[in-house]
Amino acid sequence: MWSFKNIWFQIHWLIGITAGTVLIVIGLTGAAYSFQEEVLDWANPGTASVPLQPGPALTPPQLVAALQAAGEQRRIDRITLYAEPGRSAQLAFVPEKGERRGQSVYLNPYTGALLPAQRGREFFEWNERLHRWLLLPRDDGKPITGSLSLCLLLLSLSGLYLRWPARPLSWRSWLTFNVRRKGRPFLWGLHSVAGTWVLVVYVMLTLTGMYWAFDAVRTPVDRWMGAPSRAAARAEQSAAQEAARKAPPLELAPATLEPAWQGFAQLASGWQFVQMRLPQRADQPLQFSWWAANAPHDRARNQLSLNLDGAVLRDDRFADLPAGRRALAAIFPLHTGTYFGITGRIIVTVAALMMPLFAITGWLLYLQRRRSSRAAGQAQRALLAGDGPQPGPATGANTGASIAVVYASQAGHAQQLAVRTVARLRSAGLAAQLLPAASLDMAQLQPQRQLLWVASTFGEGQPPDSARRLARLLQQTEGKPLTHQRFGMLALGDRQYSQFCGFGLALAAQLERLGAQPVFAPITMDAEDDAAWQAWLQALAAHWGVNAAPATAADNAAASVADSDAPDALFLPAQLISRHHLNPGSSGQPLYQVELALAPGQSWQWQAGALVEVKAAHAPAQVDAWLQAHQLDGSAAVQWRGSASSLRDALSASELPTLAAPAASAQAVADQLHPLAPRSYSLASLPADGRIRLYVRQTLRAQPGAAPQLGLASGWLTAHAPLGSSIALRLVDNPGFAPLPGDARPAIFMGNGSGYAGLRGHLRHRIAQGQFDNWLVFGERRRAHDSYAEDEVCVWQAHGQIARADYAYSRDARDASHQAPGQGPHRYVQDALRAAAEPLKDWLAQGAVIYVCGSYDGMATGVDQALTELLGEDGLNALIDEGRYRRDVY
Numbered sequence: 001m002w003s004f005k006n007i008w009f010q011i012h013w014l015i016g017i018t019a020g021t022v023l024i025v026i027g028l029t030g031a032a033y034s035f036q037e038e039v040l041d042w043a044n045p046g047t048a049s050v051p052l053q054p055g056p057a058l059t060p061p062q063l064v065a066a067l068q069a070a071g072e073q074r075r076i077d078r079i080t081l082y083a084e085p086g087r088s089a090q091l092a093f094v095p096e097k098g099e100r101r102g103q104s105v106y107l108n109p110y111t112g113a114l115l116p117a118q119r120g121r122e123f124f125e126w127n128e129r130l131h132r133w134l135l136l137p138r139d140d141g142k143p144i145t146g147s148l149s150l151c152l153l154l155l156s157l158s159g160l161y162l163r164w165p166a167r168p169l170s171w172r173s174w175l176t177f178n179v180r181r182k183g184r185p186f187l188w189g190l191h192s193v194a195g196t197w198v199l200v201v202y203v204m205l206t207l208t209g210m211y212w213a214f215d216a217v218r219t220p221v222d223r224w225m226g227a228p229s230r231a232a233a234r235a236e237q238s239a240a241q242e243a244a245r246k247a248p249p250l251e252l253a254p255a256t257l258e259p260a261w262q263g264f265a266q267l268a269s270g271w272q273f274v275q276m277r278l279p280q281r282a283d284q285p286l287q288f289s290w291w292a293a294n295a296p297h298d299r300a301r302n303q304l305s306l307n308l309d310g311a312v313l314r315d316d317r318f319a320d321l322p323a324g325r326r327a328l329a330a331i332f333p334l335h336t337g338t339y340f341g342i343t344g345r346i347i348v349t350v351a352a353l354m355m356p357l358f359a360i361t362g363w364l365l366y367l368q369r370r371r372s373s374r375a376a377g378q379a380q381r382a383l384l385a386g387d388g389p390q391p392g393p394a395t396g397a398n399t400g401a402s403i404a405v406v407y408a409s410q411a412g413h414a415q416q417l418a419v420r421t422v423a424r425l426r427s428a429g430l431a432a433q434l435l436p437a438a439s440l441d442m443a444q445l446q447p448q449r450q451l452l453w454v455a456s457t458f459g460e461g462q463p464p465d466s467a468r469r470l471a472r473l474l475q476q477t478e479g480k481p482l483t484h485q486r487f488g489m490l491a492l493g494d495r496q497y498s499q500f501c502g503f504g505l506a507l508a509a510q511l512e513r514l515g516a517q518p519v520f521a522p523i524t525m526d527a528e529d530d531a532a533w534q535a536w537l538q539a540l541a542a543h544w545g546v547n548a549a550p551a552t553a554a555d556n557a558a559a560s561v562a563d564s565d566a567p568d569a570l571f572l573p574a575q576l577i578s579r580h581h582l583n584p585g586s587s588g589q590p591l592y593q594v595e596l597a598l599a600p601g602q603s604w605q606w607q608a609g610a611l612v613e614v615k616a617a618h619a620p621a622q623v624d625a626w627l628q629a630h631q632l633d634g635s636a637a638v639q640w641r642g643s644a645s646s647l648r649d650a651l652s653a654s655e656l657p658t659l660a661a662p663a664a665s666a667q668a669v670a671d672q673l674h675p676l677a678p679r680s681y682s683l684a685s686l687p688a689d690g691r692i693r694l695y696v697r698q699t700l701r702a703q704p705g706a707a708p709q710l711g712l713a714s715g716w717l718t719a720h721a722p723l724g725s726s727i728a729l730r731l732v733d734n735p736g737f738a739p740l741p742g743d744a745r746p747a748i749f750m751g752n753g754s755g756y757a758g759l760r761g762h763l764r765h766r767i768a769q770g771q772f773d774n775w776l777v778f779g780e781r782r783r784a785h786d787s788y789a790e791d792e793v794c795v796w797q798a799h800g801q802i803a804r805a806d807y808a809y810s811r812d813a814r815d816a817s818h819q820a821p822g823q824g825p826h827r828y829v830q831d832a833l834r835a836a837a838e839p840l841k842d843w844l845a846q847g848a849v850i851y852v853c854g855s856y857d858g859m860a861t862g863v864d865q866a867l868t869e870l871l872g873e874d875g876l877n878a879l880i881d882e883g884r885y886r887r888d889v890y
């Protein structure tokens, strides 16, 4: 479902890429129109004005006499004069049939001599027709340009709504942007901020433009303003013109104009401009349209009609008109900007010239957006196609039947196992297809006949984010639409959670409810439980004839990380080079920045958001205590996991066993040791940094009857492992938290505590890419002791590399002094989000991707709840479906 804002966004860009392109023409021609007189004067020196001469300018009767003396026979229709010294007189002839306006000539105001014709006027007439009617016949062009005006109005208003800034009371956020930004943020800043600058002008241009374009607008407006009907006036005027054309030419000796001109000069003292329309028949008056120096604008004209003998027939002053009619007369000067003098003209011209800027930046933004969503689509298709080996020759009993292997994964473990499953099936000659649950709907699910599901559990027995939609769909489906389906389930989980493998088991039950038949009972798998994986392979062997032997080459090729069948593969040694306590004095557990250097010559590649698995070991004192308690010699040589070792080293890297009886030998102990499971940490650095940086929170483990001990891996990394020692690591993809492929969109990073590591990796990556539209919402306890993220982020912010940062220091919440202006004293990340609801929606409307990293309980659940409240369940689900809600939480 599209949100209201999204609908406006779609309208904005759709109009922008269509009408916006034509509006460039309207804008440029309008700008040219604004200064056409100045351009013509400049191009035709000595035509519209002449050098000043001593003595008064000629009167209209004298000008007519001079023109006739030069042999001109055509009847004169209008004489235009300016009182400004040196301005030429313009005399226009009665239009010939088919002409809109009669031709005109310029005369020297002092001598009456004919001046050179004005070159270029035809161009500006063409320009005006293009501007007003797109060169179409007037009645066809008018509604089109009128509709374009309407489009510009919609663009302006929707643009205003879409760009409504986070802090509407700050003029800076309206009118300025960071010009040092690059790429999309720069284009967006330019488009939206420049748009704000010219918004009022555009609204004025469009409203006035629509007045002329649509009779349906103009007629009622005229009526409300008390103006006489234009249709009637036009009919009257054309009847008069027709009559004038038919009437014998009025012999208009120049001297016959003298009494009326004297009358005008008397009544209109101080005139600055006058247009005098000459009678064409004996019973017609002389009409003067004029203004004086104090006229508010050039359409504020007074009208005077005089008989040839100078008798006054009508003397209408603009100032005496009703307010409505005076307002109507201002429409044209408002449209051209002349209402506000030369400043207004310049502003309108610049705004009109900027139309191409919006069209170009708008198009570029649109094309970039298309490119990134296409790249995202391609990446998804590549995933759907599977990257494992292709089907080999058909051998199995199920030849020809395609098996869909569906994974529902949060952090990628289920995805890896699904990829390996596909590889096994394909190397057995079976057609197998990898499908992410994220893209599955009932239409795609229903035709499948054989499915293998690999599903992890998230939250409290919940589906991973990417499978939320499918889980909902299945829940809502009634009847038995899947009766033709056979399926197997590998459910992943962790026994420490109360609902072990809750989602996978619930999914299996749901499928059964819909009629699908389980081929074998769901297999549950705790972490890297080898026995469960073997059970899964056995089930595939029994029912599909795959090879259940340990890791195959195909397996390893298909899996991007180590195969659990060969647990030590891909673990590489790294040297512990530093650890730094980040929050001394904090009321929370100590947080350490731990750095490890890769061995020289190793070049590891990983994406922002990836994880690293660390092989931890017990504290030496703990191993010694165990050896002492069991009276065993730690230096005894043993064989452990295929290599020679000391018993102490083997114990250090294993779960310390509880022995039922005294051990027969050191080797007997080694034989029953289970290796410690590796621990995952988010990578806070980039490969370019040449080192691995982790943020490790020390945890405490309660000991029955003894002081609590440091957690195993955190204790090893932050306290027990000597600096300079070697620690075995392996990289693990984290697809659910990796950058969205081809991503150039804004990004919002939310998290707390050691979750800063995952967010930092992304921020460093984006800054390196020149993507500066980043927003961080980060939570910790107290600013005084836990501001490690803020210390670093504020430097990036000062460089314009982070657009916004909000901090929620939970225990400082009552002290608002540390908050930036406009931000409240947020207790938690979710409260900061609620306070920034509008900007959040704004960013999301611009396509922002959300990354969440940190604790599941409290932070991630709170953020999820806040997002559900702010965006609605459908809004959040839409983000998940688009891969724009990416989480790495624990």
Ligand SMILES: Cc1cc2nc3c(=O)[nH]c(=O)nc-3n(C[C@H](O)[C@H](O)[C@H](O)COP(=O)(O)O)c2cc1C
Pocket: 408, 409, 410, 411, 412, 413, 414, 415, 456, 457, 458, 459, 460, 461, 462, 464, 492, 493, 494, 495, 497, 498, 499, 500, 501, 502, 527, 856, 889, 890
């Ligand atoms: C925040 C969080 C919540 C989890 N909740 C459960 C749970 O309720 N039950 C369970 O068995 N496992 C739970 N797990 C463990 C995962 O299901 C298990 O680690 C799985 O291997 C992850 O697979 P994936 O990487 O494909 O998502 C949870 C893990 C995390 C990070």
